[in-house]
Amino acid sequence: MMKSKLMLSMLHHLRGMGHRMIERTWRLGAGARLFFLAIVYSGESFKRFHLTLREIYFTGVMSLLIIIVSAFFVGMVLALQGYNTLQKYGSSEAIGVLVALALVRELGPVVTALLFAGRAGTAITAEIGLMKTTEQLSAMEMMAVNPIARVVAPRFWAGVISMPILASIFSMVGILGGYLVAVPLIGVDDGAFWSQMQANVDFSADIVNGVIKSLVFGVVCTMIALFEGFDAPPTAEGVSRATTRTVVISSLTVLGLDFILTSFMLVV
Amino acid sequence: MTSNIVEIDNLSFGYKGRLLHKGINMVFPRGKVVAIMGGSGSGKTTLLRLIGGQIKPSHGEVRVDGDVVHKQDREGIYTLRRKMGMLFQHGALFTDLSVFDNVAFPMRELTDLPEAMIRDLVLMKLNAVGLRGAHQFMPTELSGGMARRVALARAIALDPAIIMYDEPFAGLDPISMGVICALIRSLNDALGATSIIVSHDVKETFLIADYVYFVANGEVAAEGTPEDLMQSKLPFVHQFVHGDKDGPVPFHYPAGDYRSELLQASSGQKG
Ligand SMILES: Nc1ncnc2c1ncn2[C@@H]1O[C@H](COP(=O)(O)OP(=O)(O)OP(=O)(O)O)[C@@H](O)[C@H]1O
Ligand SMILES: [Mg+2]
Numbered sequence: 001m002m003k004s005k006l007m008l009s010m011l012h013h014l015r016g017m018g019h020r021m022i023e024r025t026w027r028l029g030a031g032a033r034l035f036f037l038a039i040v041y042s043g044e045s046f047k048r049f050h051l052t053l054r055e056i057y058f059t060g061v062m063s064l065l066i067i068i069v070s071a072f073f074v075g076m077v078l079a080l081q082g083y084n085t086l087q088k089y090g091s092s093e094a095i096g097v098l099v100a101l102a103l104v105r106e107l108g109p110v111v112t113a114l115l116f117a118g119r120a121g122t123a124i125t126a127e128i129g130l131m132k133t134t135e136q137l138s139a140m141e142m143m144a145v146n147p148i149a150r151v152v153a154p155r156f157w158a159g160v161i162s163m164p165i166l167a168s169i170f171s172m173v174g175i176l177g178g179y180l181v182a183v184p185l186i187g188v189d190d191g192a193f194w195s196q197m198q199a200n201v202d203f204s205a206d207i208v209n210g211v212i213k214s215l216v217f218g219v220v221c222t223m224i225a226l227f228e229g230f231d232a233p234p235t236a237e238g239v240s241r242a243t244t245r246t247v248v249i250s251s252l253t254v255l256g257l258d259f260i261l262t263s264f265m266l267v268v
Numbered sequence: 269m270t271s272n273i274v275e276i277d278n279l280s281f282g283y284k285g286r287l288l289h290k291g292i293n294m295v296f297p298r299g300k301v302v303a304i305m306g307g308s309g310s311g312k313t314t315l316l317r318l319i320g321g322q323i324k325p326s327h328g329e330v331r332v333d334g335d336v337v338h339k340q341d342r343e344g345i346y347t348l349r350r351k352m353g354m355l356f357q358h359g360a361l362f363t364d365l366s367v368f369d370n371v372a373f374p375m376r377e378l379t380d381l382p383e384a385m386i387r388d389l390v391l392m393k394l395n396a397v398g399l400r401g402a403h404q405f406m407p408t409e410l411s412g413g414m415a416r417r418v419a420l421a422r423a424i425a426l427d428p429a430i431i432m433y434d435e436p437f438a439g440l441d442p443i444s445m446g447v448i449c450a451l452i453r454s455l456n457d458a459l460g461a462t463s464i465i466v467s468h469d470v471k472e473t474f475l476i477a478d479y480v481y482f483v484a485n486g487e488v489a490a491e492g493t494p495e496d497l498m499q500s501k502l503p504f505v506h507q508f509v510h511g512d513k514d515g516p517v518p519f520h521y522p523a524g525d526y527r528s529e530l531l532q533a534s535s536g537q538k539g
Contacts, residue, residue: 143377144345
């Protein structure tokens with residue numbers, strides 16, 4: 001009696017696990033399909049660039065404030081922590097390099113992507129989920145207007161274009177924050193700060209790689225947000241869950257991808 | 269060119285195994301106003317979705333202008349939909365666009381008309397539904413009835429050959445109701461369009477429809493001109509037209525025995 005109950009509950013768990021696995025695989029496939037279709041139906045987003053421009057305003061420009069403020073603080077903290085360690089080895093002039101490399105290679109793209117997921121990604125998911133809930137997407141379909149061309153693709157390209165720009169702004173503002181802490185506050189030599197940075201930050205190895213990362217994150221974060229919105233059950237609860245999922249999945253994917261990309265970039 | 273612009277042939281459809289339509293046959297002749305009536309949940313909206321090709325039938329077919337809807341590819345279905353205009357039951361206005369831009373949307377997306385002409389056309393359509401003065405409003409600033417009238421203006425923006433109205437009279441005051449009634453009829457006659465009206469407002473629908481289908485239990489329970497149906501002795505039609513509570517149309521969605529369910533619930537709480 002007990003044994004069969006145990007068996008049953010184990011079977012139940014197994015079935016649940018299998019179900020979730022299938023569900024996730026299915027979602028991955030559906031997401032890839034949406035990505036593919038978004039690319040195929042991109043013509044409109046460029047022919048009528050004002051559609052994309054409008055989305056760049058909503059995703060990119062509206063994220064500027066949070067990006068700038070965060071970058072400033074991240075840069076300042078980096079300088080404080082960096083100085084604390086570097087001065088033990090008598091190389092506190094290297095603080096400029098440290099701040100710049102950390103920002104350009106890692107923190108710029110990664111933190112921007114995380115903030116983007118929270119600020120713009122959630123907005124995209126909620127907007128599309130609500131459009132679905134209120135039958136706006138159905139209405140568009142019935143008018144023979146393809147929602148993927150009209151709604152998904154412009155938002156996709158807006159995200160892909162915005163992300164590297166936001167990441168660059170993040171790095172620049174972060175360096176400025178680091179400078180303000182290192183030079184006027186701590187008293188590191190002004191010239192050394194900049195010249196060391198110039199000498200040691202490589203264009204292709206550091207800056208280009210940073211831009212590549214943020215491009216990849218732009219594709220991934222925007223696509224996750226779009227898919228979750230598109231896939232959300234048409235209810236208030238469904239949309240709210242989809243919004244949460246956007247943040248969780250984007251953040252985890254960005255961190256995981258960052259590790260993979262970094263290891264490739266350092267090895268190659 | 270067949271005389272019927274839309275034909276529904278032995279159509280069956282169901283959600284999640286529960287068969288909603290069981291072999292429906294309907295024809296919609298060109299230039300006529302045809303009404304589909306039936307109780308709440310009898311699958312009227314679903315029928316419009318089937319005509320628009322948003323869902324596929326499990327049996328049978330819908331033909332629009334001679335083309336089988338569910339056999340079309342994406343291009344084909346879009347070509348068919350360009351002939352249709354649909355008023356959604358809940359309006360489905362684009363909330364990020366103003367009233368003007370909502371009505372202009374199909375024109376901007378599907379035609380190359382110059383902006384000046386679009387402007388005139390939009391104002392004409394809005395004037396027809398009495399909302400020219402509200403053209404700069406956002407959808408959230410409209411009442412329910414106003415939103416539906418804007419949605420109506422948007423549905424007829426491109427003068428479609430088939431206009432589908434899902435509950436055009438719901439939530440309208442008597443004056444707007446009269447205006448919309450007259451508008452549907454005059455649009456139909458002026459454009460030579462075919463109108464499909466889904467409604468449960470017997471009085472208004474009978475006033476403007478040329479032909480009426482009643483659906484119940486997934487089948488066409490009765491059909492005929494409004495005059496025929498008014499005279500009909502069929503218990504079902506009598507119940508619907510006169511709004512009797514008791515009759516062949518159940519008010520309840522299919523469910524188990526009420527009494528035993530209640531008893532079960534209370535014993536379940538105790539135990
Ligand atoms: N997406 C869906 N998934 C599952 N069932 C659905 C779905 N949409 C509708 N249904 C079911 O189909 C039935 C018919 O729905 P439909 O919207 O066509 O009714 P209706 O005749 O338009 O009713 P009303 O007059 O209230 O608008 C309902 O019982 C509903 O529960
Ligand atoms: Mg309905």
